[in-house]
């Protein structure tokens with residue numbers, strides 16, 4: 001089993017560019033069986 005621990009003091013890196021994420025942007029994508037969201041940093 002893997003434990004889940006919240007860490008507010010570290011910032012994740014954007015998966016598309018090497019920037020540390022301060023703010024997360026998203027776009028909604030409508031697909032056949034529901035909705036999904038695309039997440040990216042404000043630099044992208």
Ligand SMILES: [Zn+2]
Nearest residue numbers: 014017041044
């Ligand atoms: Zn980015």
